[in-house]
Amino acid sequence: MAPLQTLPRALARAASSRLPTQAVRAVSSTPALSAGASSSFESPFKGESKTTKVPDFSKYMAKAPGGKNALYSYFMVGTMGAITAAGAKSTIQEFLVNMSASADVLAMAKVEVDLSAIPEGKNVIIKWRGKPVFIRHRTQAEIDEANSVNVSSLRHPETDEQRVKQPEWLVMLGVCTHLGCVPIGEAGDFGGWFCPCHGSHYDISGRIRKGPAPLNLEIPEYEITEDNKLVVG
Numbered sequence: 001m002a003p004l005q006t007l008p009r010a011l012a013r014a015a016s017s018r019l020p021t022q023a024v025r026a027v028s029s030t031p032a033l034s035a036g037a038s039s040s041f042e043s044p045f046k047g048e049s050k051t052t053k054v055p056d057f058s059k060y061m062a063k064a065p066g067g068k069n070a071l072y073s074y075f076m077v078g079t080m081g082a083i084t085a086a087g088a089k090s091t092i093q094e095f096l097v098n099m100s101a102s103a104d105v106l107a108m109a110k111v112e113v114d115l116s117a118i119p120e121g122k123n124v125i126i127k128w129r130g131k132p133v134f135i136r137h138r139t140q141a142e143i144d145e146a147n148s149v150n151v152s153s154l155r156h157p158e159t160d161e162q163r164v165k166q167p168e169w170l171v172m173l174g175v176c177t178h179l180g181c182v183p184i185g186e187a188g189d190f191g192g193w194f195c196p197c198h199g200s201h202y203d204i205s206g207r208i209r210k211g212p213a214p215l216n217l218e219i220p221e222y223e224i225t226e227d228n229k230l231v232v233g
């Protein structure tokens with residue numbers, strides 16, 4: 001006699017052997033394809049283990065130039081171009097902003113001095129762009145002396161007129177043209193400036209008269225305004 005657990009399985013096997021095949025198919029959970037039915041997809045690899053046949057994608061391609069796909073391409077190219085141009089503009093702008101002078105540097109670019117505060121016959125030294133600038137309020141005697149010099153005898157021939165905008169105001173960079181020391185005012189053999197580093201003597205117009213310096217003291221960019229203000233730079 002069969003054990004109790006295997007009895008239902010044996011009964012099911014016996015019943016299925018007696019049922020017709022179609023009835024078994026009807027109770028199956030997966031519907032079977034009828035004998036004549038076929039798929040609408042035609043595989044290029046059907047029935048061939050190896051093939052070089054390329055699938056036909058023609059129905060996905062644009063039908064004519066300027067069709068839907070071309071419009072999409074133009075849109076994408078245009079959009080990417082606009083994004084690239086915006087990025088390039090931003091990069092260049094950042095670069096230029098970083099390279100331009102900062103506010104404190106711009107503030108130092110020009111220096112304003114009230115000339116009415118400088119008495120006649122006195123020197124004032126100001127700092128401009130990290131360099132000393134000599135301002136001399138010259139007396140009439142000093143102006144006459146500067147004009148009495150024979151220009152052709154000078155190492156660096158310049159008339160006093162070429163070096164000043166107003167005769168009473170002499171404005172020069174206080175940097176020796178030999179090796180860059182700062183000369184001392186109201187000193188030297190010519191009553192102007194003397195550079196103690198190697199012994200250069202400048203006259204009351206700042207012209208080199210003796211010593212190794214090759215050039216006159218440099219005149220910076222400046223202007224004197226109507227309200228007697230000196231703007232250097």
Ligand code: FES
Pocket residue numbers: 176177178179180181195196197198199200211212213
């Ligand atoms: S640096 Fe002035 S004389 Fe040499």
